[in-house]
Amino acid sequence: MQLGLIGLGKMGGNMRERLRRAGHEVVGFDFNPDVRDVASLPELVQALEAPRVVWVMVPAGDPTRQTVAQLGDLLEPGDLVIDGGNSRFTDDFENAKLLSEKQVGYVDCGVSGGIWGLDNGYGLMCGGDAEWVEKAMPIFDSLRPEGPREEGFVHAGEVGAGHYTKMVHNGIEYGLMAAYAEGYELLEKKDIVKDVPGAFKAWSRGTVVRSWLLDLMVKALEENPHLDDVSDYTNDSGEGRWTVEEAIALGVPMPVISASLFARFASRQQSSPTMQAVAALRGQFGGHQVMTIAEGEELRRKTGDEGSTHPAPAPEQAGSAGHDAANAGPSSGTGSTS
Incomplete structure (x- = not known):
């Protein structure tokens, strides 16, 4: 033809x-x-x-x-x-x-x-x-x-049905990629786990989370086990936004896909105004220390080296029941290559 x-x-x-x-x-x-x-x-x-x-x-x-x-x-x-x-x-x-x-x-x-x-x-x-x-x-x-x-x-x-179906397909893809990426970060942060790429590869046959996207994650980790020098800045091509807009228009609850889209937005911020506001509010109602950006970056660097994004509470905070001890600040990105 x-x-x-x-x-x-x-x-x-x-x-x-x-x-x-x-x-x-x-x-x-x-x-x-x-x-x-x-x-x-x-x-x-x-x-x-x-x-x-x-x-x-x-x-x-x-x-x-x-x-x-x-x-x-x-x-x-x-x-x-x-x-x-x-x-x-x-x-x-x-x-x-x-x-x-x-x-x-x-x-x-x-x-x-x-x-x-x-x-x-x-x-x-x-x-x-x-x-x-x-x-x-x-x-x-x-x-x-x-x-x-x-x-x-x-x-x-x-x-229109073809592109609508592809739009939903890509929305699902956003959610799947975010789930794999969050799992990667959790495994990376746990000190008893020594072979994160091997863990993902072990899921590629016989498990309920196996998929082609998982195979691609395995490939990415085999090439770069700790995703060194991979930026967490993640674009979106539009379909995820359109999927969420359609969910709103039709009254369809879509918490997973919506969250994965917003996570991409968060990846593009050098600092998070949302979490800056949270930190300021914690200072107001709980008397918690409100760090400068430089102090926050230093704390993030130190806790990142130790493998945890949640530092222990400072002595003056330890007795504050009902408030999380970690000072609010955006956590490091997943580094997903997808």
Whole structure:
């Protein structure tokens, strides 16, 4: 089958290679001249035989919206556009409406698999009319993992359902990564545990917490057992925020995923205004020492060397029942590489 592919970065480039290995003809466009097959969108469209299928794999938001709009002016009735990026599902409604006015089909497809998808295949979650999904099924079948179709592909529902499903998938991923990372920190802090990488590896077969994410954690720890020089600053690509927003809109309790998202926000703060306020309040109601930033950093350094973030209470604090003894301050990050 013939496919136009726009966006040849880490994911798009590997997808092109996997499809070519499966015998498909892929014409790729990217702004990077070193990786593209054609130099412009008009050239890409001209290189394809009608009815065309064009897969968009560019950053979510304006880049995707603008690309879809340009394709709407270039394609012909009966052609199909697939958005395989991480677009918000609400964008799919507008993209589908714009293209339908030109009698061009639209399918949204959430794609999971990262850099490993080239060899392992990609998990695919599609939304759109059945006729358009079926039109691209040879492409989907070549991209998904080997085995039963339903174990690597789903036609989740109407336009937007694919990206909505991928959004929830990524929200779950946030929670799983946070749980593994918190477990790592607890094991690292306990002096009787001597082989943290080995503990994670021992979980990789036969336990209820085994998963591909756990396998990746094992790999990361084998390469860097104590995550030396790994920053705890953690970005988010948007899906976690959108998942929590949807939970609020639909009244769905989501404490785990919400907490994992907020933990990423906390990782970006050099100091925590929240915990500064807590420290000030403890000073007001309990008479606890309110340390300067320099004193707090020194205490964090010392307690970190000793393997604990909770120093013993100072003599004047020891008798204060009902108040935790540790002076409030943000704990060190997990150092997760995910």
